[in-house]
Amino acid sequence: MLLAVLLGCLAVAGNVGLLSLAAYLISLAALHPPLVALSTAIVGVRFFGIVRALLRYLERYTAHSATFSLMGMLRTWVYARIEPLLPAEVQRNNGELLTLLMQDVETMRDFYLRLLAPPAVAGIILLAALRLLSELDTAFLYVLVTAFFICGVLCPAGMYYWQLGNAGQLLRTRASLNGHIVDGIAGMTELAAFQYGEKLTGQMISTGERLTVLQARIAWGQATTEAIGLFTLHGSVWCVLYLAVRLVETGQLPGVYLAVLVFAVQSGFEAVLPLTAASRYLPESAAAAKRLFSLPESAVSQGRAQREDRLNGTVTLERVEFRYSKDASPVLKNISFSLRPGRRIAVVGPSGAGKSSLIAALLQFGYCDKGCITFAGKDSTYFSPEAVRELFSVVPQQVYLFHASIKENILLAKPTASQSELEAVISQAALGELIDSLPQGVDTLVGQQGQALSGGQRQRIGIARALLKEAPVLLLDEPFAHLDTLTAGRVLAGLQEALRERSSLWITHQLTGLEMMDEILVVYQGEIVERGTLRELLAQQGMFWQMWCLQQDRLPFE
Numbered sequence: 001m002l003l004a005v006l007l008g009c010l011a012v013a014g015n016v017g018l019l020s021l022a023a024y025l026i027s028l029a030a031l032h033p034p035l036v037a038l039s040t041a042i043v044g045v046r047f048f049g050i051v052r053a054l055l056r057y058l059e060r061y062t063a064h065s066a067t068f069s070l071m072g073m074l075r076t077w078v079y080a081r082i083e084p085l086l087p088a089e090v091q092r093n094n095g096e097l098l099t100l101l102m103q104d105v106e107t108m109r110d111f112y113l114r115l116l117a118p119p120a121v122a123g124i125i126l127l128a129a130l131r132l133l134s135e136l137d138t139a140f141l142y143v144l145v146t147a148f149f150i151c152g153v154l155c156p157a158g159m160y161y162w163q164l165g166n167a168g169q170l171l172r173t174r175a176s177l178n179g180h181i182v183d184g185i186a187g188m189t190e191l192a193a194f195q196y197g198e199k200l201t202g203q204m205i206s207t208g209e210r211l212t213v214l215q216a217r218i219a220w221g222q223a224t225t226e227a228i229g230l231f232t233l234h235g236s237v238w239c240v241l242y243l244a245v246r247l248v249e250t251g252q253l254p255g256v257y258l259a260v261l262v263f264a265v266q267s268g269f270e271a272v273l274p275l276t277a278a279s280r281y282l283p284e285s286a287a288a289a290k291r292l293f294s295l296p297e298s299a300v301s302q303g304r305a306q307r308e309d310r311l312n313g314t315v316t317l318e319r320v321e322f323r324y325s326k327d328a329s330p331v332l333k334n335i336s337f338s339l340r341p342g343r344r345i346a347v348v349g350p351s352g353a354g355k356s357s358l359i360a361a362l363l364q365f366g367y368c369d370k371g372c373i374t375f376a377g378k379d380s381t382y383f384s385p386e387a388v389r390e391l392f393s394v395v396p397q398q399v400y401l402f403h404a405s406i407k408e409n410i411l412l413a414k415p416t417a418s419q420s421e422l423e424a425v426i427s428q429a430a431l432g433e434l435i436d437s438l439p440q441g442v443d444t445l446v447g448q449q450g451q452a453l454s455g456g457q458r459q460r461i462g463i464a465r466a467l468l469k470e471a472p473v474l475l476l477d478e479p480f481a482h483l484d485t486l487t488a489g490r491v492l493a494g495l496q497e498a499l500r501e502r503s504s505l506w507i508t509h510q511l512t513g514l515e516m517m518d519e520i521l522v523v524y525q526g527e528i529v530e531r532g533t534l535r536e537l538l539a540q541q542g543m544f545w546q547m548w549c550l551q552q553d554r555l556p557f558e
C-alpha cells in the first residue's frame with residue numbers, strides 16, 4: 001500500500017509536469033524563439049507523456065494487487081471465523097450469511113482501494129504545491145488552501161454525512177433482499193403449495209423499490225458534492241490566473257509562466273477531487289467492517305490446537321450446560337452420561353426438549369459454559385474442534401445431499417473407500433433395491449439438495465454415509481423418521497451389525513426397538529428427568545411410561 005501511495009504521488013507529479021511543460025512549450029513557441037530553445041521542453045513533454053502513463057499503470061497495478069491480497073486475507077479470516085460456528089450461529093439466516101460473505105467483504109475492497117491511499121496522495125501533493133507556490137506569492141497559499149479545504153475536506157465530509165444516514169439502511173435493505181431471494185429458491189415447494197409466492201414477490205418488489213430510492217438519494221448527494229468540488233476547482237484556477245497576471249504585470253513572473261501556473265494548479269487537483277467520491281464509501285465500508293469484525297469468536301476455537309489420532313469412543317458429559325450463542329439462554333442443563341465403546345444410548349422426550357442439542361453440544365456447535373465433556377478421559381478443551389468432530393459420525397434429522405451422484409454423496413465420508421466397503425454400507429442402509437432399480441445405479445444424480453429422491457431415500461443415503469466414516473461414535477437423530485416399518489426394520493438390522501464395536505447415541509420419537517439400548521435418557525426442558533433400561537423406565541411409571549402407553553395406543557389410566 002505504501003508503494004501505491006508513492007507511485008500515486010509520482011503519477012500526479014507526472015501529470016503536473018506534463019501539463020505545465022506543455023503550457024510552457026506553447027507559450028514559449030508563441031514568442032517564435034529558435035528551435036533549439038524549445039528542444040528541452042519538447043523532450044520534457046515526451047518524457048512526462050510516457051512516464052505519466054507508466055506511473056499511473058504501476059500505481060493502479062500495485063494498489064489493486066495489494067488490495068486483492070488484503071481481500072484474500074480478509075476472506076480467509078471471515079471463513080475461519082464462521083466455519084467453527086456452524087450451524088449454531090450462522091445457519092439462522094442464510095441471506096445474511098450470503099451478504100456477509102459476498103457483499104460486505106466486497107465493500108471492504110473500496111476501503112482499501114479508495115479510502116486508504118487517495119487521502120495520503122492528496123496530502124503529499126498539497127504540501128508540495130504549497131511549498132512551491134509560497135516562493136512566488138503568499139496569496140496563492142490562501143487560494144490553494146481554501147480550495148483544497150473545500151474539495152478535500154468539506155465536500156468529502158458532506159458526502160460522508162449524507163451517506164451516513166443511508167449506508168446502514170442500504171446494507172440492511174440489500175441483506176433483506178438477499179434473504180427473500182434465498183427463501184424464494186430454497187422454499188419453492190412451500191411457496192407453490194401455500195400460494196405464498198405472490199406475497200414473497202410483493203415483498204421482494206417493495207424491498208427492491210426501497211433499494212432504488214436509497215441508491216437515488218445517494219447518487220443525488222454524490223452529484224451535488226462533486227459539482228461543488230468542480231466549481232471550487234475552476235474558481236480557484238480563475239483566482240490563480242488573476243494573481244499570476246498581476247505578478248506578470250509587476251514583472252515578478254515572466255509571461256511564459258502564466259499558463260504553466262494555471263495548468264499546474266488545475267492538474268494538481270487530480271489528487272484531491274477523487275476524495276469526495278471516495279468518502280461515499282466510508283460509511284458503507286465502516287458498516288461492513290463493523291459487521292465483519294463483530295463476528296463472534298467461536299468458544300471452541302480458542303487455545304485448542306491438540307489432536308489425537310487414537311481417541312476411542314468413550315465420551316463423558318458431567319453436569320453440562322449448553323447454549324447456542326453467548327447471549328442465549330441454555331438449552332441443556334445439568335446433563336451427565338457416559339458413552340463407552342460398544343454402548344448404545346437412546347434419547348427420548350417431547351419435541352423441543354433439547355435432544356438434538358445434545359448432538360450440537362458433542363460436536364461443539366455452541367458454548368458449554370458449565371460442566372465438562374471428556375473424550376477418553378481428557379477434557380474437550382484439550383482437543384481441536386476438528387479432532388473432536390473426527391470422533392463422531394452423524395445422521396442428522398435433515399440429511400443434506402450435494403448435487404452429485406449417490407456414490408459421491410456416500411463417499412464424502414471416506415473418499416478412499418473400496419468397492420466392497422461401499423457395497424457393505426449400501427446393504428446395511430437397505431439401499432440395494434433402490435440402486436438396482438435406477439438405470440444409472442450408484443452413479444444416479446440426486447439433484448439439488450437431493451430433490452430427485454424421497455425423504456426416506458435421502459435418509460438412507462445419510463445413514464450409509466455415516467456408516468462409511470470410520471468414527472468410533474455414531475450419532476443418529478431420528479434415523480427412521482421417514483421410513484416405513486418394514487424398511488426401518490431392515491435398516492435397524494444393518495445398523496446393529498455395523499455398530500457392534502462402536503458406541504452410538506440414538507435420538508428417537510419412536511419408542512420401538514428400545515430393548516436393544518443399554519440406557520435410555522428421557523429429556524424434558526433441557527434436563528434428563530428419567531434414565532434407565534426399558535424395563536426400569538416402565539417400572540418407574542413416570543414420563544417415559546406415559547409416552548410409552550400413548551404410543552402403544554393405550555391411555556395410562558386404562
Ligand SMILES: Nc1ncnc2c1ncn2[C@@H]1O[C@H](COP(=O)(O)OP(=O)(O)OP(=O)(O)O)[C@@H](O)[C@H]1O
Nearest residue numbers: 087088324331349350351352353354355356357358
Ligand atoms: N441452531 C439453533 N440455534 C438456537 N437455538 C436452537 C437451535 N437449534 C435448536 N434450538 C433451540 O433449542 C431448543 C431445543 O431444540 P432441539 O432441536 O434440541 O429439540 P429436540 O428435542 O431435538 O426437538 P425435536 O424432537 O422437535 O427435534 C429449542 O428451544 C430450540 O429453539
